Amino acid sequence: MPLQTMVQQHEVEVAYSDDDSLGSSVFDTNAFPLVDADTALEITKDVAEGYIILLSGGNITSQTIKNRKLEQGKKASKSSFAPTAISLVDSNSINFAFAALTDGNVIEAAFGVESNGGLKRSRNTSETAYNNARNAKQALMDACMSSESIKKLAVETYIRLFEIIIELHIDLETIGFITWCMKHQKIQSTALKKVYKAFSPLSEAIASSI
Numbered sequence: 001m002p003l004q005t006m007v008q009q010h011e012v013e014v015a016y017s018d019d020d021s022l023g024s025s026v027f028d029t030n031a032f033p034l035v036d037a038d039t040a041l042e043i044t045k046d047v048a049e050g051y052i053i054l055l056s057g058g059n060i061t062s063q064t065i066k067n068r069k070l071e072q073g074k075k076a077s078k079s080s081f082a083p084t085a086i087s088l089v090d091s092n093s094i095n096f097a098f099a100a101l102t103d104g105n106v107i108e109a110a111f112g113v114e115s116n117g118g119l120k121r122s123r124n125t126s127e128t129a130y131n132n133a134r135n136a137k138q139a140l141m142d143a144c145m146s147s148e149s150i151k152k153l154a155v156e157t158y159i160r161l162f163e164i165i166i167e168l169h170i171d172l173e174t175i176g177f178i179t180w181c182m183k184h185q186k187i188q189s190t191a192l193k194k195v196y197k198a199f200s201p202l203s204e205a206i207a208s209s210i
Contacts, residue, residue, distance in 0.1 A: 034136050034202060036129065037195040039112035040161060041188065045169035051106055052162040055097045055155055065166050097155040102141050106158060108133045143209040150205050157202040164194045 049062045100106050105113070111133040144150045168191040175183045 048165040098151040143206040146209040160198045
């Protein structure tokens with residue numbers, strides 16, 4: 001079931017949709033998510049790699065992810081929250097990566113927000129996506145006030161998001177033309193499930209911080 005994190009009357013709640021289908025990201029009117037999974041998975045491989053290099057301090061690239069998949073095979077593809085290189089860096093690097101989330105445009109990308117620079121919203125970006133991205137940033141900043149560990153968890157979570165996106169593209173590159181339609185849907189659905197599962201710990205941590 002799709003995971004949603006919502007702020008209602010100054011409270012963060014973890015809620016699950018009754019819809020078992022992962023084909024769309026539908027959120028309650030008064031809720032905001034930490035990611036738009038469908039939109040995030042549309043990010044190109046090159047763009048995802050740029051963000052993951054930024055957040056991991058250059059420790060993770062498309063090639064390292066591809067090598068890991070080749071070495072671990074199916075075990076790697078089934079991992080919902082694989083260890084990331086951010087675990088090996090110091091607190092200054094984590095603070096830098098967290099600032100990229102809250103002050104940069106990383107989270108905007110996870111909602112499909114086009115940046116015009118500054119705080120202005122592009123005409124090509126929906127108001128809902130723009131507001132959801134801003135609300136997600138604020139939720140992260142508020143939550144880390146009560147627990148510094150949320151910074152690291154947030155960075156690891158968004159690193160995992162871009163890992164999943166890159167893994168998706170790598171998997172799609174192996175599909176033959178004849179089996180594209182059937183396998184594409186299955187791979188996309190698996191990636192969506194990974195995203196929702198990856199964000200579950202962060203959603204719970206934010207809820208606990210209130």
